[in-house]
Amino acid sequence: MPPQNPQAARRLAFLSLLVLLLLPVTLHAHSERGMVGGFQSGFFHPLTGLDHIAAMVAVGIWGAYLGAPAMWLLPVIFPVVMAFGGALGILKVPLPGVETCIALSGVALGLMVVFAARPPLWVAAVLVGFFAIFHGHSHGTELPNSANAMTYAIGFVIATGLLHLSGIALGLLVKWPWGRILVRTTGGAIAVVGFGFLFGFIQG
Amino acid sequence: MRQTGSPARRTLAVPLVLLALPTQAQAHMTAPGMGDFISGLLHPWMTPTHLLILLALGLWLGQHLPLRVGLPLQVFVPVSAVALALTTTHWIAVVPPPLIIAIALAAGAVVALEARLPTFAGALLLAVAAGAIGSDSGVETGTPFTVAKTLLGTWVGLGIGLINIGYYVSLAAERKKKWISIGIRVAGSWIVAIALLMLAFSLRRA
Numbered sequence: 001m002p003p004q005n006p007q008a009a010r011r012l013a014f015l016s017l018l019v020l021l022l023l024p025v026t027l028h029a030h031s032e033r034g035m036v037g038g039f040q041s042g043f044f045h046p047l048t049g050l051d052h053i054a055a056m057v058a059v060g061i062w063g064a065y066l067g068a069p070a071m072w073l074l075p076v077i078f079p080v081v082m083a084f085g086g087a088l089g090i091l092k093v094p095l096p097g098v099e100t101c102i103a104l105s106g107v108a109l110g111l112m113v114v115f116a117a118r119p120p121l122w123v124a125a126v127l128v129g130f131f132a133i134f135h136g137h138s139h140g141t142e143l144p145n146s147a148n149a150m151t152y153a154i155g156f157v158i159a160t161g162l163l164h165l166s167g168i169a170l171g172l173l174v175k176w177p178w179g180r181i182l183v184r185t186t187g188g189a190i191a192v193v194g195f196g197f198l199f200g201f202i203q204g
Numbered sequence: 205m206r207q208t209g210s211p212a213r214r215t216l217a218v219p220l221v222l223l224a225l226p227t228q229a230q231a232h233m234t235a236p237g238m239g240d241f242i243s244g245l246l247h248p249w250m251t252p253t254h255l256l257i258l259l260a261l262g263l264w265l266g267q268h269l270p271l272r273v274g275l276p277l278q279v280f281v282p283v284s285a286v287a288l289a290l291t292t293t294h295w296i297a298v299v300p301p302p303l304i305i306a307i308a309l310a311a312g313a314v315v316a317l318e319a320r321l322p323t324f325a326g327a328l329l330l331a332v333a334a335g336a337i338g339s340d341s342g343v344e345t346g347t348p349f350t351v352a353k354t355l356l357g358t359w360v361g362l363g364i365g366l367i368n369i370g371y372y373v374s375l376a377a378e379r380k381k382k383w384i385s386i387g388i389r390v391a392g393s394w395i396v397a398i399a400l401l402m403l404a405f406s407l408r409r410a
Contacts, residue, residue: 072386076316076393083397087404140404149405150252153398161394 038148042155045139046163051102051197052135054190056160058109059128060167061183061190065113065174070121074128075164079157081129082136086156089140098134098141099197105131106194113171113187240350244357247341248365253304253402254337258365260311260395261333265366266373267388268320273367275323280330281363287338288355292348299340301406307333309399315392318385337362 046052056078063074088095108127111117119127139156170186173179196202248254261280265271311329314321321329341358343351376384 068382072383072390076386076389079397080316080393080400083400087400090401090404090408092408140401149402150398153401153405154252156401157394157397161390 038151039155042152042157043159045142045156046159050193050202051106052138053163054193055102055105055109055131055135056163057167057170058106058113058187058190060164060169061171061187062109062112062124062128062167063164064168064171065116065183066118066121066124070124071168071171073121073125075161075168077125077129078132078164079160081132082139082160083153083157085133085136085138086140086143087136088133089137090143092141095134095137098138101131101134102138103194103197105134107191107198108194110187110189110191110194114184114191116184240346240353241357244343244354244359245361247354247358248337248361251341253301253308254340254362256308256395256399257304257311257333257337258362258369260308260315260392261330262366262369263315263373263388263391263395264311264329265370266375267315267318267377267385269374269377271370271374272326273370275326276330276363276366276370279327280334280366281359283331283334284338284362285359287335288341288359291339291342291355292351299336302403304336304340305399305403305406307336309396309403312392312395312399316389316396317392318389334362 046056059074059078063071066074085095109131112127143152171183174183193202248258261276265276311333314329338359341355343354346354373388377388
């Protein structure tokens with residue numbers, strides 16, 4: 001509907017903005033505390049690192065590329081193995097070369113997508129599981145002490161699962177010729193990100 | 205008075221102003237008037253570890269068709285009743301949190317593996333879970349009557365909760381869609397992952 005009086009419309013928009021500024025909001029001085037804070041903290045933790053995001057999405061894309069049953073088996077295996085790595089990190093069990101292996105995971109999984117590699121299922125599962133331990137360990141080590149354990153774990157696992165699902169959704173585009181190009185290009189971009197982290201061009 | 209702006213825009217301003225009204229902070233949600241029975245009924249749903257076990261067991265019951273309601277009725281319901289009753293006698297010490305989480309982990313693993321357990325093993329899993337949840341649901345304060353009402357509510361909540369989850373999961377599984385059975389297994393793997401992390405948390409704090 002066109003404005004009947006432009007000046008009045010501008011005034012109303014300004015007034016609305018002022019009113020929105022008056023909205024009471026929650027203070028977030030200690031956002032990691034409590035059940036909601038724990039969930040928030042856990043949910044956003046896997047989403048805050050580009051290296052993690054790239055690897056999680058790559059797992060989904062590669063799974064979709066491999067087709068069933070790998071498409072569904074990898075997202076079943078990955079959270080469990082990653083949680084095992086997370087448990088090691090929480091318990092302060094040392095693991096060598098964590099950051100290097102996380103960067104390598106982006107390179108390896110990205111290249112698998114680029115070259116449309118189709119190894120036997122057990123090879124794919126072992127490769128994904130191996131890298132999952134390092135991703136989990138990194139998350140477990142960085143875990144805030146104040147976070148609610150249960151809701152942190154729920155948020156963390158759900159966010160990881162959603163990243164896989166988004167990778168699978170992207171990977172399903174391979175049914176179309178243009179989708180195949182898009183997916184392999186994304187794999188290349190993930191590998192480049194991995195290289196960037198590996199050689200220090202990109203900082204986490 | 206001169207009217208400015210369209211009626212639609214003036215109408216928009218009203219809810220905006222209403223939204224700006226200060227509201228009462230709800231840092232500690234309470235349920236005023238909630239009776240002892242209802243409080244007990246909701247207890248398994250408000251205790252995350254208990255809920256995790258119920259979800260895992262319900263997923264396991266529902267993923268294997270036909271749904272075996274007899275097993276939870278013959279094992280889970282009576283064992284949970286005994287365990288809840290024993291909490292009033294103080295015979296049972298506090299159940300260690302890692303034990304409860306380990307049960308959730310085991311139940312989640314059974315779902316993720318889509319393992320059709322022998323009847324004896326299934327009954328054992330249900331009995332251990334019922335015993336642990338029941339023992340962990342004791343009421344610390346109140347008159348004998350209010351404690352009894354709360355425990356009765358918890359018992360009903362546990363039984364109804366488990367059978368309902370199993371029933372609705374079986375309804376989904378009956379559709380014979382591959383993605384549904386995979387989705388149930390993924391949910392099981394998520395439960396395992398959550399339980400693993402929680403186990404590490406509880407061991408670190410211990």
